[in-house]
Amino acid sequence: MQDGRTTLSKFLIDTLDRPPCTDNTRDTAGLSALLIDVAAAIKSISAMLTKGALGGNYGSAQTLNTHGEEQKKLDVSTNDIFVQQCEWDGLLAAMVSEEMEHVYPIPPEYPRGEYLLAFDPLDGSSNIDINGVVGSIFSVLRTRDPAEDASSEAAFLRPGCEQVAAGYAVYGPSTMLVLSVGNGTHGFTLERDIGNFVLTHSNIRIPEETGEFAINASNERFWEPPVRRYVQECKDGRSGCRARDFNMRWIASMVAEVHRILMRGGVFMYPRDSKTPAMEGRLRLLYEANPMSFLVEQAGGLAITGRERILDVAPRALHGRVPVILGSKNEVERIARYHGEYDRGEDKPFSSPLFGTRSLFLPDFTA
Numbered sequence: 001m002q003d004g005r006t007t008l009s010k011f012l013i014d015t016l017d018r019p020p021c022t023d024n025t026r027d028t029a030g031l032s033a034l035l036i037d038v039a040a041a042i043k044s045i046s047a048m049l050t051k052g053a054l055g056g057n058y059g060s061a062q063t064l065n066t067h068g069e070e071q072k073k074l075d076v077s078t079n080d081i082f083v084q085q086c087e088w089d090g091l092l093a094a095m096v097s098e099e100m101e102h103v104y105p106i107p108p109e110y111p112r113g114e115y116l117l118a119f120d121p122l123d124g125s126s127n128i129d130i131n132g133v134v135g136s137i138f139s140v141l142r143t144r145d146p147a148e149d150a151s152s153e154a155a156f157l158r159p160g161c162e163q164v165a166a167g168y169a170v171y172g173p174s175t176m177l178v179l180s181v182g183n184g185t186h187g188f189t190l191e192r193d194i195g196n197f198v199l200t201h202s203n204i205r206i207p208e209e210t211g212e213f214a215i216n217a218s219n220e221r222f223w224e225p226p227v228r229r230y231v232q233e234c235k236d237g238r239s240g241c242r243a244r245d246f247n248m249r250w251i252a253s254m255v256a257e258v259h260r261i262l263m264r265g266g267v268f269m270y271p272r273d274s275k276t277p278a279m280e281g282r283l284r285l286l287y288e289a290n291p292m293s294f295l296v297e298q299a300g301g302l303a304i305t306g307r308e309r310i311l312d313v314a315p316r317a318l319h320g321r322v323p324v325i326l327g328s329k330n331e332v333e334r335i336a337r338y339h340g341e342y343d344r345g346e347d348k349p350f351s352s353p354l355f356g357t358r359s360l361f362l363p364d365f366t367a
């Protein structure tokens, strides 16, 4: 290996393909080749994004995605890159994407494999117009039964704990690929001149303690009481019951927030809210919450809906949404406790006549 560095291919071959490192309890044949194809898609997207406004890729595609959101040209072209890089290799049975309404079965002209790929090709795409950080997120499952109809939604509707690999790319000042195949979370930095992903952050660990949280505070009035309680206590800082100051961040790109948390700790929340009662949360389970939760847990953090471990949630729909609270272990455990206390009615009711329901907390409530 040139100058002793570990490239993504070497890492994957060492980890997945080469005895005695192979884990006999899991059949991961072909997974390394699939992940190398995903990395190729990410390199193409990185090259396209780097061109910025000069690349002619900015602006609206004049179409809506399956969630009724306006698609940008880049949402469409990054989706096409994922599909084209991964459909031919004989490793996949089908794909699911934020940008495609239905399951995409591998076309008949290509051999069919046993893996299922779910992805969000361009996360945080509202940041594109401002040259802000965006990302791609992906999740890999293995089909349970090779004879199963992979174009059926049912093939994908499995809890996140069954993922065999998950990862994201963050397109920032440098492009990084962060992934896990179930043996820790590892970060690779793209060396642009050569085109290699080089292992730069092996075995990432999220600090258990943190003083940083991330939430879209403009939704505060729609949050549930346990989340309002937690955020209020953070904002109270040194003079409140937490007796220390907290810092807040919001980049509006889940990839960028999760990356920061993997690098230095913190909590990210897109909790259940009453803004759109029909939706359980903002983020999609299959290709946003599940892969990120896998990476966070593999790095020693926790990921919950507030009341349940995200990786145990049984998906009900391809594009189903879920509340997400993830990051440093001690803070996520605290937020889980606040949900439990609220649900059991163990938190103190707020006495203000302004509030008809039990919704806030006495200022002297101590944690």
Ligand code: F6P
Pocket (backbone or CB within 6 Å): 123, 124, 125, 126, 216, 252, 253, 254, 255, 270, 282, 283
């Ligand atoms: O994909 C959804 C997403 O763009 C996330 O990346 C990000 O965390 C969130 O939405 C931003 O939401 P909001 O627009 O409410 O800040």
Ligand code: MN
Pocket (backbone or CB within 6 Å): 098, 120, 122, 123, 124, 254, 288
């Ligand atoms: Mn997204």
